[in-house]
Amino acid sequence: MSAQLRETASELAGLLWREHTVYRERAGGVVIRGEHVQRWISLSPAGGRDEVLVRAGRILDGGTTAPARSEAVARLSAGSGELAAVCRRLLSETAVTPTAVPRGRRGGQRKPRGRAATRGRHTSLASWGVVAAVVAVIGLYVASATGRI
Known part of the structure; x- marks a missing residue:
């Protein structure tokens, strides 16, 4: 049945997409990948002699396949x-x-909009003010502890 399945998958691939890849799965089924449409079709033997389980799913950004989203027996x-x-x-x-909502380059973080988006990750003037105030408080504490004030 695997030879018949492979032959049928090759014919089917030509009917579905101009650009496709057909390969055999470990379990004995056949997969048709349409990279340009980010979809895949799987044909595998079903319970009956003449029946085949047809499954369809998406191809993710990295090239891996997502689990099947729909299936039917034909x-x-x-x-x-x-x-x-x-x-x-x-x-x-x-x-x-x-x-799913597409993720940014940093694993789900979205780039902020407005002026901050053009500056990148630079420290703002307000942040430098907070740092200076903390340093001044620490300096006053050290000066009072040593008796210089």
Whole structure:
């Protein structure tokens, strides 16, 4: 069945996307990756002889695959046209589900807006004032402790 699954996946990949990668999974299924659309389709043997489990999911920014968002069972004997229709439905369900908010370069922190965004991480004048006040208080404490005041 794995040879038939691989052949069907190759035909299906050509129907779904111009740019694609087809490879075999460890469990015996076949994956079709569409990097340009950030989606993947998986075909794996289901309970019946002629049945295949079709799963669809997203490809994350780093190239790893997110867990399947939708799945269906289809018949291999139905032909690649009907199988492509099932895949398109699953892919559309995958696209409709809400996605996570994209993160910034620092793992979730967003860049502040306004003037602070253009200055970067420089210390502001108010921060320097606070530092100077703390140093002055420490200096007064040390001076009073040594008896110089």
